[in-house]
Amino acid sequence: MKVKFVSTSKKEKSQGFLQRSRNAILGAADAVRRVATRGAGAFVEETKRTEALVLTVDGMIWSGCSNGLLIQWDGNGNRLQDLTHHSSTVQCFCTFGTRIYVGYVSGIVQVLDLEGNLVAVWVSHSNPVLKLAVGNGYIFSLATHGGIRGWNLTSPGPIDSIIRSELADKELAYTRRDCFRILVGTWNVGQGRASQDALMSWLGSTASDVGIVVVGLQEVEMGAGFLAMSAAKETVGLEGSSVGQWWLDNIGKALDEGTTFERMGSRQLAGLLISLWVRKNLRAHVGDVDAGAVPCGFGRAIGNKGGVGLRIRVLDRIICFVNCHLAAHLEAVNRRNADFDHIFKSMVFSRSSHITAAAGVSTANQTLKGTNAVSANTEDSKPELSEADMVVFLGDFNYRLFGISYDEARDFVSQRSFDWLREKDQLRAEMKAGKVFQGMREALIRFPPTYKFERNQPGLGGYDSGEKKRIPAWCDRIIYRDNRVALVSDCSLECPIVSSIVQYEACMDVIESDHKPVRCKFNIQIAHVDRSVRREEFGEIIRTNEKVKSLLEESHYVPETIVSTNNIVLQNQDTSIVRITNRCMKEKAIFQVICEGQSTVKDDGESADYRPRGCHGFPRWLEVTPAAGIIKPDQFAEVSVHHEEFHTLEDFVDGIPQNWWCEDTRDKEVILVVIVQGSSSTEMKSHKIRVRHCFSAKAVRIESKLNTSRKNQAGSGNRSELRQQLSSSSETADEFRNSRKS
Secondary structure, three states, X not given: OOOOOOOOOHHHHHHHXXXXXXXXXXXHHHHHHHHHHHOHHHHHHHHOOEEEEEEOOOOOEEEEEOOOEEEEEOOXXXXXXXXXXXXXXXXXXXXXXXXXXXXXXXXXXXXXXXXXXXXXXXXXXXXXXXXXXXXXOEEEEEEOOOOEXXXXXXXXXXXXXXXXXXXXXXXXXXXXXXXXXXXXXXXXXXXXXOOXXXXXXXXXXXXXXXXXXXXXXXXXXXXXXXXXHHHHHHHOXXXXXXXXXXXXXXXXXXXXXXXXXXXXXXXXXXXXXXXXXXXXXXXXXXXXXXXEEEEEHHHHOEEEEEEEEEEEEEOOEEEEEEEEXXXXXXXXXXXXXXXXXXXXXXXXXXXXXXXXXXXXXXXXXXXXXXXXXXXXXXXXXXXXXXHOOEEEEEEEOOOOEOOOOHHHHHHHHHOOOHXXXXXXXXXXXXXXXXXXXXXXEOOXXXXXXXXXXXXXXXXXXXXXXXXXXXXXXXXXXXXXXXXXXXXXXXXXXXXXXXXXXXXXXXXXXXXXXXXXXXXXXXXXXXXXXOHHHHHHHHHHHHHHOHHXXXXXXXXXXXXXXXXXXXXXXXXXXXXXXXXXXXXXXXXXXXXXXXXXXXXXXXOOOOEEEEEEOOOOOOOOOEEEEOOEXXXXXXXXXEEXXXXXXXXXXXXXXXXXXXXXXXXXXXEEEEEEEEEEEOOOOOOEEEEEEEEEEOOHHHHHHHHHHHOOOOHHXXXXXXXXXXXXXXXXXXXXXXXXXXXXXX
16 A cells, blocks of 8 residues: 655644634634623623612602613603613712702713703713712712712803803912823733843833833733633633733832832733833822723734723823734734724723722722723714823834835844834824824834844844844834824813823843833823812802802792691591692792601690601601692692501401501691702792691591581581691690600
């Protein structure tokens, strides 16, 4: 038997390995998608979970869901309408008069009218709004970090415009400017590990004068198995690896972490890792650290390419850092541009499990990872990165030199003719054409191309000399934007962050990877508000501005109202109507009926056993409807006061009462209070109404004493007599209450 031996070339073996790796990764990605699909139903239900409820003055009920959905219900539980004004989780409600206030996890507060129409919206906090409450003419919001802010109940309105204008005139008094430096470093480590000397050369040697250090690494780990496992872990909300932790620990040593710097956050997505350290003397001014991740590899599912980001608040200004690894190969310019566009538009920041606890307070609703939360940025919404005051992109962008040979590039590098080489830079050409990194800029490159080198070979002679002879290129870059529209803009509250480049260079002496690490040192100017001074200025405006004082007095106005009666007598199942009239011709009146207290009436007509009701509502035998409402100008509302017979068949056995309330035949008396407010004022007026329930058996005895000839006249006389008795017994009740207080 003849056997034919077929030799396999090195190139074919390599292609076979790549194909097997690709199949393994795609298989893992498909498994991840299947798991995600099976859990999609539960995820959808989770996003519709009810988070908050509120009862409005018109008797409607509003519920808020974890996906931002607002649902209106009537008093019988019928679903009336669904609204969505914001995609963030609804955290809390508060209602006052004709307005509904909604607090969101995003820190947004919205004002709605009773029909659900959006009246106003503002950013209340950088953290979730935990609670909303009304007091002294203001609506206050409490955030999870403990901050409290307040707005006038008339907002938005004329008072806001006046105060805004007055405060703008005093801007110089409360504006402060601070300066510090940020060191940003990027390195494609090629699945290797660096010596401590290399880390000191790259970062430790130049961090002595900086307040913040941000480091981005690429290719921390690669390989089909690792990428597949990373994708699976992301699906269930896990992140990081032991190799990533090794890098964090060793970079921390180079920065003297624990003594000089404090690590405040990090995020890893497969081979991408970003982390941030803050100098301890700046730590008090840095917080709200959030993280995000966007995969771009293999159908936007695998993290071999993509971006990881950190967002921080420094002196009340937002700065974002995004570490990217974009598509490789000389000809893949459009893919690189598309990767950047996808990362920029899809990056969503949330609290990561690797954020220092002191950096901010998180809630359960914030734990959704960025890779699973991409859909939160709809086509109509702005990308989160566009809202930041400063954005820094760093990483292996993989843009190459074009129109030049390997030997030509080597010659220009050896002659340090970087001006000519920059003309051949793909990234510079694409940015100039407005196709990528729009609105951003880069410092002038004055260092040799950072890719590709033979490992452990020092000097410029270490460029790739193997079979492929890859053309040297500036793959590793740091690009940024601040608040400036023009390069000459001054730092102010309108342009709060102005940055300049102090240093932009590559560490050519580091030889542990086929890429050279790059670092960029920024000088940052930040304009911010001294809140204590601005509060003083705000208080001065409130106290001295005549227009504001006049408007505040108007907002405290309570419409004049009258009630049709102050005394009501009920027998079993009786109903009495109380009419509340709004005599004001311009303002709506908001009313609420509460039960102040309850007492019993003894046989001699004296009140006893007075018990305040407080927040316990009405007694079981009394029904008041509606107990709250809105009265239009020059209109009235009718309130039904009804005695409710609440016995059940189980209360009696053979006609014998089985419960204490069935045996209690004493007359009862309650004091109802009608509270009236204006539509935007916490000031109130009140009317008191005494309601007595006369037990039916006693009513018969009273009727016999009245000696009336006709039944109707007897009933009328009976009620007149009872009112007289009620008047005297009420005085007794007052004396009784006073004696209890003393």
